[in-house]
Amino acid sequence: MDLYKKKTPNSKKFYDDSVKLFPGGISHNIRFFRPYPFFVNKARDKHLFDVDGNKYVDYWMGHWALILGHSPKVVVKKLDIQIPRGTLYGTANNISIKLGEIIKKSIPISELLRFCSTGSEATMYAIRIARAVTKKRIICKTIGGWHGFNTDLMQSVNYPFEIDEGVGMTGREGDFVESIPFNDLDRSIKLLDSVKDDLACIIIEPLLGGGGCIPADINYLKGLEEYCKRNDVLFILDEIVTGFRLNFGSVSSQYKLNPDMITLGKIVGGGLPIGVVCGKKEIMKVANPVENKNKEQLCYVGGGTFSSNPLTMTAGYSTLDYISKNRQTVYNKINKLGDIARNGLRKLFSDYGMKTQVTGIGSLFLTHFLSDKVNEITNANDVALSDYKMLAGYHFSLMAKYGIFFLPHKMGAISIVHDSKDVQRLINATEKIIKSGILNKRIKN
């Protein structure tokens, strides 16, 4: 902590200014950490640079959005051309067709799609469409599932899951939301059965992202999907994190799933604000304002002022176009580095007799410190019972002492600008942290 303070006097000054402007001094709750977050003024490739000139190898990567790293040349080049040609047309434009087409081509079920500006908007629209199409009201989500800050889905996100997500709710938002235990098919189906008659959709992340980097069991996903098909319920994969992260498109192809809708964000915006609702034509057509002329027919799926703005469309298209042409290299590389990181960390912690579980898939990974309360991580409840303070200490040490940045508590994302040396450095730094004794009061033999 002292070392961090010594290295970040300018960040401290900026933070002092920042708390006078923003509640908690930040614009996103999770970006705060003690004693104060460092303030970034430059990012390039794999690095963040703070206002004190410190350099960090970034595994947070813009909330996991930056699969090509910060400001990759292929994106910068195209944005440089686009910026003097307009940042916000506010009209139909041809670049949005290019981004739409490349998404559609790589995700077969995205027969029709709608761009908006955030993931939170995308999931809100997806469930609105599901209610419109099924004429049923209940939305099912998983406990610990995170679909953004929209009021509709702010249920059972944070521990303790059964109480309201903060003050400022009416207490009635949950009347039409059913929360099921992640990765527990039997109990989930019992709960689904109890609301079956009014059940519009299940929305689920294939990997709990904010909830702790926990992949859903394939059989769990398949079981939920089958339940949906049997009961005229829509199955929605929220792939804001996983879309174009694990392969070029959706996990539905590699898992052999057939969702009715998919939500996207992050990567497909190429580092600029985006959300996307994709789905089968028969479903998405309820949002067509040309065919549905009145309120009794049309499902309002906005878009908003900034939807399909040419900067986001350009950044998103140039990112996907680049990956498309290099897809084998890209996913082979980052998925392999992910394996090396997970396995390397697992072996290391095991060698030192520390009870941890390194979760993740592909290029995403997170270390959980097990505790007396939990000895296996399968859902967000387990994560909440793990040793969160030790995780924060681990991440903080990586950042302060070794210039390796994970947002404390949050999973890391490997991008194509990371290499095996970075991963080795992460493992080496982790070993030094273990040896330093910072975490040692918990080391058991």
Next chain:
Amino acid sequence: MDLYKKKTPNSKKFYDDSVKLFPGGISHNIRFFRPYPFFVNKARDKHLFDVDGNKYVDYWMGHWALILGHSPKVVVKKLDIQIPRGTLYGTANNISIKLGEIIKKSIPISELLRFCSTGSEATMYAIRIARAVTKKRIICKTIGGWHGFNTDLMQSVNYPFEIDEGVGMTGREGDFVESIPFNDLDRSIKLLDSVKDDLACIIIEPLLGGGGCIPADINYLKGLEEYCKRNDVLFILDEIVTGFRLNFGSVSSQYKLNPDMITLGKIVGGGLPIGVVCGKKEIMKVANPVENKNKEQLCYVGGGTFSSNPLTMTAGYSTLDYISKNRQTVYNKINKLGDIARNGLRKLFSDYGMKTQVTGIGSLFLTHFLSDKVNEITNANDVALSDYKMLAGYHFSLMAKYGIFFLPHKMGAISIVHDSKDVQRLINATEKIIKSGILNKRIKN
């Protein structure tokens, strides 16, 4: 219509592709118009350029966000520098302080603020905070008031106002929303009284934007504000459209209002995605995650992945900084041009014996064609009863024949790149349209 089709064969082709991708071929419902919208591939200063090489003088101006026109040099220059330095830090950063400070300085009640990515998110957060602070549940909005596509405020937006805003709602969203008639203080107060005990806030646009470019009477706003102060209800001005549009800051200074919170968007993003919740410290502190450590205390005001991203912060700051240094020139110019446009159009329609009402304030204006059903425009209901088809025809003719673009039905916004010749051309074109007889079946003496 034939002329438009002749001039836009490439747009037609793009539209044919677009309907295969997007419901209705667009990413925002209002961007569709018959027979198909033109597709923009470049915008600069006051002009939009479509894929057929047609050039339009733009009064839509990116949903009224672009007060300096498309891609102004002061913004382009700074974005060019920022783009290779990072588009999405995902962390605290110093540019957000600059934008926060200039907003705070110009809007005294914005003692604390939170950046998010869309106006729709900003209003959602504002009412969540109001509920949190007052511990009451009912939100009051005006009939025809438009606060974005969030589920919470999707009530009484479109005619007929009393039925649900489209399919896909549970039918219960309105349980805690009370809608009052815009500009009718007596009836509004009666309705407010009926829900007083559980009333958290009133949220109102100082000028109905999407609802038809109708300024609120100052006494109406003052009356609502007084009602709020008397009854421990928060008064929220939604200034997503009017903020920095009518003067350098909020209308609250010129109208001598003292709202508890203000929402911003559009202009303050400098052409990039933004939403802002501003408010008094005592109120906003409920969203401070450092002080409010648990769910029973904290009001979750997200921000989202893209909140305070350095591109938006840069574009917003360079826009406000430019205006700040030239504020007299900027507002004198655009407000005066607005007066010339409104007065010129009024005189013209009157000279031709056409019953219209040109509404607006400052640089915002819209012509309403009165009908047998309505002879004065004071609220969104009047707008719905006016001759909407004639308005669409008028705007379409301006676009197709004279290269002057208003999004059909929507108000126009003058930016600093417009000049008096543009306004004169608009008036001249309007006269030619009247004379052409396109609208003449309605001309009365």
